[in-house]
Amino acid sequence: MTEKTTDKRSSAFEYAPAPESRSIVDIAPSYGLFIDGEFTEAAEGRVFKSVSPSTEEVLSEVAQAGEADVDRAVRAARKAFEKWSALPGSERAKYLFRIARIIQERSRELAVLETLDNGKPIRETRDADLPLVAAHFFYYAGWADKLEHAGFGANPRPLGVAGQVIPWNFPLLMLAWKIAPALATGNTVVLKPAETTPLSALFFADICRQAGLPKGVVNILPGYGDAGAALVAHPDVDKVAFTGSTAVGKEIARTVAGTRKKLTLELGGKGANIVFDDAPVDQAVEGIVNGIFFNQGQVCCAGSRLLVQESIHEELLDSLKRRLSTLRLGDPLDKNTDIGAINSEEQLSRITSLVEQGEAEGAERWSPACELPSNGYWFAPTLFTNVTQAHTIARDEIFGPVLSVLTFRTPDEAVAKANNTPYGLSAGIWTEKGSRILAVASKLRAGVIWSNTFNKFDPTSPFGGYKESGFGREGGRHGLEAYLDV
Amino acid sequence: MPTTAPSPLGDVTASDSTLRRFLHGLPGVDAVGLEARAASLGTRSIKTTAKAYAIDLAISMVDLTTLEGADTPGKVRALGAKAVLPDPTDRTAPATAAVCVYPDMVATAKEAVAGSSVKVASVATAFPAGRAPLSVKLADVKEAVAAGADEIDMVIDRGAFLAGRYMKVYEEIVAVKEACGSARLKVIFETGELSTYDNIRRASWLGMLAGADFIKTSTGKVGVNATPANTLLMLEAVRDFRAQTGVQVGVKPAGGIRTSKDAIKFLVLVNETVGADWLDNHWFRFGASSLLNDLLMQRQKLATGRYSGPDYVTVD
Numbered sequence: 026m027t028e029k030t031t032d033k034r035s036s037a038f039e040y041a042p043a044p045e046s047r048s049i050v051d052i053a054p055s056y057g058l059f060i061d062g063e064f065t066e067a068a069e070g071r072v073f074k075s076v077s078p079s080t081e082e083v084l085s086e087v088a089q090a091g092e093a094d095v096d097r098a099v100r101a102a103r104k105a106f107e108k109w110s111a112l113p114g115s116e117r118a119k120y121l122f123r124i125a126r127i128i129q130e131r132s133r134e135l136a137v138l139e140t141l142d143n144g145k146p147i148r149e150t151r152d153a154d155l156p157l158v159a160a161h162f163f164y165y166a167g168w169a170d171k172l173e174h175a176g177f178g179a180n181p182r183p184l185g186v187a188g189q190v191i192p193w194n195f196p197l198l199m200l201a202w203k204i205a206p207a208l209a210t211g212n213t214v215v216l217k218p219a220e221t222t223p224l225s226a227l228f229f230a231d232i233c234r235q236a237g238l239p240k241g242v243v244n245i246l247p248g249y250g251d252a253g254a255a256l257v258a259h260p261d262v263d264k265v266a267f268t269g270s271t272a273v274g275k276e277i278a279r280t281v282a283g284t285r286k287k288l289t290l291e292l293g294g295k296g297a298n299i300v301f302d303d304a305p306v307d308q309a310v311e312g313i314v315n316g317i318f319f320n321q322g323q324v325c326c327a328g329s330r331l332l333v334q335e336s337i338h339e340e341l342l343d344s345l346k347r348r349l350s351t352l353r354l355g356d357p358l359d360k361n362t363d364i365g366a367i368n369s370e371e372q373l374s375r376i377t378s379l380v381e382q383g384e385a386e387g388a389e390r391w392s393p394a395c396e397l398p399s400n401g402y403w404f405a406p407t408l409f410t411n412v413t414q415a416h417t418i419a420r421d422e423i424f425g426p427v428l429s430v431l432t433f434r435t436p437d438e439a440v441a442k443a444n445n446t447p448y449g450l451s452a453g454i455w456t457e458k459g460s461r462i463l464a465v466a467s468k469l470r471a472g473v474i475w476s477n478t479f480n481k482f483d484p485t486s487p488f489g490g491y492k493e494s495g496f497g498r499e500g501g502r503h504g505l506e507a508y509l510d511v
Numbered sequence: 512m513p514t515t516a517p518s519p520l521g522d523v524t525a526s527d528s529t530l531r532r533f534l535h536g537l538p539g540v541d542a543v544g545l546e547a548r549a550a551s552l553g554t555r556s557i558k559t560t561a562k563a564y565a566i567d568l569a570i571s572m573v574d575l576t577t578l579e580g581a582d583t584p585g586k587v588r589a590l591g592a593k594a595v596l597p598d599p600t601d602r603t604a605p606a607t608a609a610v611c612v613y614p615d616m617v618a619t620a621k622e623a624v625a626g627s628s629v630k631v632a633s634v635a636t637a638f639p640a641g642r643a644p645l646s647v648k649l650a651d652v653k654e655a656v657a658a659g660a661d662e663i664d665m666v667i668d669r670g671a672f673l674a675g676r677y678m679k680v681y682e683e684i685v686a687v688k689e690a691c692g693s694a695r696l697k698v699i700f701e702t703g704e705l706s707t708y709d710n711i712r713r714a715s716w717l718g719m720l721a722g723a724d725f726i727k728t729s730t731g732k733v734g735v736n737a738t739p740a741n742t743l744l745m746l747e748a749v750r751d752f753r754a755q756t757g758v759q760v761g762v763k764p765a766g767g768i769r770t771s772k773d774a775i776k777f778l779v780l781v782n783e784t785v786g787a788d789w790l791d792n793h794w795f796r797f798g799a800s801s802l803l804n805d806l807l808m809q810r811q812k813l814a815t816g817r818y819s820g821p822d823y824v825t826v827d
Contacts, residue, residue, distance in 0.1 A: 038564065038782040038790055043556035148554060307747050308544030351783050360556035457539035477541045 040353075043360045045147045050137045052224065055086040058094055058247065059230035061101035062240030068093035073249070075223055078144035079357050079366035079401040087223045090248035095215070095255040098244040102186040102213040103261055105241030110183045110211035114170030121166030121209060123236040128159045131232070135225060139197055140357045142224040144366030144402070145320050147358050153319075157482055158201040161500075164484035165205035168505060172210060175502055181509040183211035184287055185263030188256040190277075191226075192269045193219035193368050194323040194424075199268050200226055202488075202499045204243060210508040212264065215244045217256055219269075221369045223247035254280070262286060264508060268325070271422075271448075271493050289497025289507045291325065291489060293422040294450030297443035298328030298479060299465065301436070302337045304455035308477065310344045313428070316453060316479035318352065318406050321367055322426040325494070326451035328479050330419060331408075332439050335432040342410065342430065349406050350393040367402040367425065376404050376425030383409050383418035388429070414445055422448070436461065440468045449491025453479045472498075519755050524720055527678040534677060534716060540708035540744060549739035555779045562775070566810050567605055569774040569802075570597060572792045574632055574763065576611040576800050578639075578731065584619045587612055589827045591623020598807050599825065601814065607803065608792040609662060613638070614651055617658035632662035632697070636687060639701070639730035641666035645683060652690040663687070664697040664798075666730060667714065669704045677717055684721035697725035697763055697796075703735035711741055715748035725761035731798060736766025739776060746784040759788065765798025771809040774802055 055072070057064035071089040076082065090098075109117070128135065135158075136150035145154075172181050187207045191199040196218055207214050218226035230245045246252055250273070257265050257277050267277050268291040281288050298316050300309050316328025333341050357365035367373040384390050388409040397403040404425055412419050412429040419429045433439040443452055452471040454462050462476040472490045475481060482488070487503035489495060497507050523533035557565055575594045577586060590610050598604040609630035612620045620631045633655035637643035643651075652663055665687050671679040688696050698718040702711050718726045726745055729736035742764040749760045762781075768774055774797060781789050789795050804824040811819045 037787045038568075038778065039561060040555065040557060041559045041561040043558045152554065304538070305541040305544065306538040308541040308548070311544055311548050360554070457541075477544060 040361050042356070044356060044358045045137055045140075045151075045360055047137060047141070047358065050134045050141070052085050052138070052141070055088075056223070056227045056247070057088045058090050058098070059227065059243070059245040060094065060098045061105075061244065062234065064230070067091060068097070073220060073247075075142060075221070077141050077401075078221070078368050079398070081400050084141060085224060087227070087247045090217065090246035090252040092251075092255045094246055094248075095252060095259055098215045098246055099186055099188070099256070099259050099261050101241035102215050102244055105239055106183075106185055106213045109213055109239060109242050112211070114172060114211075117208060117211065118166045118169035120236055120238050121162050121169060121205065124232055124238070125159050125162035125166060127232050127235055128155070128162060132156075132159065135197060135228060137358065138228060139225050140365070142222050143193065143196060144357055144368050146362040146365040147360055148362065149320060154195060154198050157484070158197050161198070161201040161205045161484045165209035165504075168206075168502075169209040172505065172509070175505050177506060177509050177511040181210070181511055184508060184510055185212060186261060187212045187214050187264040187266060187508065188259060188262040189214060189216040189266045190253040190256065190269065191216065191218055193222040194320060194325070196222040197225040197229065200229055202268075203266050206499070206504045207264075207508050208242065210505055212508050213242045215246060215256055215262070217246045217248055217253050220247070220249045257281065265289075266497075266507065267291070274495060287507070289489075289499070290495035291497070291499060292450075292493060292495040293424075293448055294325045294327065294490065294494050295330060295420065295422050295446045295448045296326055296328045296451035296453070296471070297330045297332050297446075298453040299332045299433075299439045299443055299455065300334065300337070300341060301439075301454075301456040301458075301461065302334040303457050304337075305457055305477065306337070306341065306344060309455040310341070310348050312453060312455065312477070312479040313345060314348055314352070317428040318364060318426050319480050321365060321404070323368060323372070323424050324480065326473055326480065326488075327424075328451065328453050329423060329428060330443075331428055331430045332433050332442055333430065334439070335434050338432050345408070346391065346393070349408070352393065352406055354395055354403070354405065355398060364406060364426065367404050370402055372424065373402040373404060376423055376427065379418060379421060379423045379425075380407060380427055383412075383416060383427075383429075386416050386418075388412045388416055388418060414442060420446065436465060440465060444468075444470045447493040450494035451475070520720070524681060527676075530677045530681060530717075531675070534713040537712055537716060540712055542708050545708055545744060546740045549743045549780065552743070552779050552783055553739055553776045555776075557775050557779065563810075563813050565775045565778050566771060566806050566813065568790060569771070569778060569797065570806050570810070571605040571608060572796050573607040573803050573806070574609045574611040574765075574796050574798050575607045575803055576731070576765075576798055578611070578613060578634060582613060582616055584616070586827070587616045587619045588623045591620050591629070593803070593825060593827045594629045595624055595627040597803060598810070600823070601811070604807065604810060608796055611664065611798065614655035614658065614660070617655050617660045621659040630661040631659060632664055633658075633660040634664045634666075634730075636665040638664070638666050639732040641668050642670070645686065648683070649686060649690045652687055656690070656692055656694050660694055662695045662697060663691050664699055664727060666699045666701060667718070669701050672705065672710070672714060677713075681717055681721045684718060684723065688722040695724040696722065697727045697761075698723040699727045699730055699765070701730055701733060702728045702741045703733040708741070708744055711744050712748055715745050716752065719748070719752045719758070719760050723760060725763050725796065727763040727765055727798065729766040729798075731766030737764030737768055737798075739780060742777060743780050743784060746780060746789070749789070750785045759794065761794040761796065762789070763796040763798055768797055768799050769801050770805050774806065
């Protein structure tokens with residue numbers, strides 16, 4: 026009888042490369058600023074390059090906005106405001122629904138684009154960023170004709186022109202968080218994307234045209250910090266919304282102090298992920314990984330401090346290390362990649378120096394065996410043990426794939442340590458005991474508290490910080506308030 | 512009372528109360544998190560060489576199964592021939608791991624696979640309900656083993672388990688294991704009837720403590736059978752059991768796995784939860800019948816670049 030026996034296979038189950046096709050996205054060699062419904066060159070003719078952080082390949086050359094461009098864009102937005110704000114909410118909703126649908130239709134293209142420009146894995150842009158972007162527009166489209174029922178009075182009025190400055194970690198999602206509520210409430214927008222990730226915002230400009238959005242309602246100004254500063258300081262801007270670092274946030278708060286401008290700031294964080302000894306351990310490990318390695322840890326609400334009850338410390342760390350060893354780092358366009366590239370050389374050097382400081386201060390560094398690509402900006406998933414509250418890596422926001430592990434003995438100590446930070450954006454609680462979740466959550470000073478999960482987002486849920494993590498809420502009904510004259 | 516609990520776990524099976532304390536002291540399972548992890552591993556994209564490897568591995572892991580009242584010797588012989596030589600047009604296709612039949616068909620199955628690597632597995636212990644006196648269950652097992660079964664797939668007493676009588680379930684598994692002799696014992700929990708993930712984790716540990724060589728999800732006879740989530744949970748259990756006792760136990764999802772795509776998702780779960788040590792048909796099996804033909808069609812597609820269609824694989 027001929028047969029091949031089930032011979033013992035020596036090779037492991039190696040996944041062959043499974044790259045998402047780049048051909049779905051057509052990136053032009055150059056882009057202009059998007060002002061008053063047209064792409065135009067910058068007044069001073071300056072341009073900058075947008076680089077793919079995983080390969081250092083130049084993706085496109087983009088016009089760089091300056092003060093004169095900011096002024097032009099704000100004037101266009103002001104002009105458009107009159108008609109846009111006078112539209113019935115149901116009409117504004119139609120545009121927003123249309124934009125949401127176009128985003129869904131073009132989601133694969135946008136996911137590839139975002140992965141190329143940002144460096145994050147396609148798995149995340151495909152399964153997290155893009156679905157959330159569309160959901161955010163759908164959600165606020167639904168509010169546009171129901172504002173009088175939102176709890177802000179009979180006929181809540183928009184503020185006017187919103188100047189919005191967004192970061193590079195979730196370029197299109199942060200754009201959605203800013204633009205969707207602004208438009209739903211009848212404001213017009215001038216938005217500056219981050220200098221390392223301008224492309225998806227420019228594609229969004231194209232989507233606005235595709236949706237027939239009236240000229241000047243959305244204006245996109247790629248550029249650097251100077252353009253952001255000019256936008257924030259512009260006298261005809263009524264509302265400033267910023268997501269980014271606490272240092273820049275403080276500067277913005279000083280700039281707008283004493284003006285009529287309404288301000289929301291969504292800044293840094295040093296989230297505590299608290300694991301009690303009665304936690305669902307396997308899911309807690311997943312939650313820890315998702316909390317700090319999602320988007321290479323470049324997440325303001327990352328669970329960058331793991332507070333683990335001392336009685337399960339060793340067991341949990343063993344599980345965590347085993348799990349980290351299965352993370353797949355590499356080509357962000359590969360559908361099986363878990364960890365992509367760090368967004369920029371600058372960010373990489375910041376992470377590197379903080380990690381070096383962690384080692385110098387005596388914390389113990391560990392990373393799984395992990396080969397880093399030779400081009401691009403990469404940092405291996407890293408965890409630190411023997412960390413105390415006094416260590417820099419337990420206090421400063423690293424904004425990278427670096428987890429600091431601390432221990433606690435009692436729930437009170439966990440709460441005290443979790444709150445012992447100038448920040449207050451996020452926290453996580455892991456326990457099978459429902460009463461403990463409620464008791465601990467009510468004592469944590471953080472804007473978002475997850476229980477038995479982490480980094481879960483939904484447009485219906487307000488997001489924002491305590492203390493140096495900022496003020497104001499984005500998302501949900503609360504998110505409307507920031508764009509209404511109430 | 513005989514206890515076979517490996518020593519690192521001490522005397523957890525000494526009495527009903529120690530066993531209950533141990534099983535209820537296992538970490539809880541967060542259902543949302545477990546299912547999210549299983550779904551996320553389900554998005555792995557397995558292409559080209561990896562797909563070819565996974566398909567052959569999956570074929571070699573199939574327990575080709577027929578468990579019908581209408582089973583005849585002819586049907587069982589056809590199944591045996593298929594298990595030995597799944598694709599007559601391409602002899603490089605591996606044989607399946609086993610055929611799985613009712614006890615009265617074991618002798619016929621044994622003859623059909625004689626001289627090959629294919630094992631004969633028999634369901635026993637009043638499969639699928641398990642509602643029979645222990646003496647009947649043990650007789651069922653002994654008959655199957657005497658007829659030549661290499662492996663026994665038993666069902667646990669779900670009624671006793673759900674009533675919290677863990678010791679009864681434990682003792683029954685121990686007795687069946689003894690009746691198996693050298694035959695390997697697969698313990699079926701009927702996860703669809705246990706209903707909660709906490710129960711599935713407890714049953715997994717109970718089965719392993721009692722000496723199971725394999726833990727198996729389902730009979731295939733109820734509404735919910737193998738799912739990525741319950742299989743992931745059982746993989747975590749065998750991983751943790753080996754870490755604590757040094758004893759490796761196999762896992763067999765059964766029922767409802769019909770396509771190559773599904774089978775590959777399960778192999779990804781194995782690969783990323785317990786790793787290469789379980790990527791072998793001694794430690795992982797699929798209880799399935801229609802799965803094999805889909806694997807063979809996908810295999811032909813990879814080899815030739817064309818989809819062949821159901822008329823190019825054998826109907827058994």
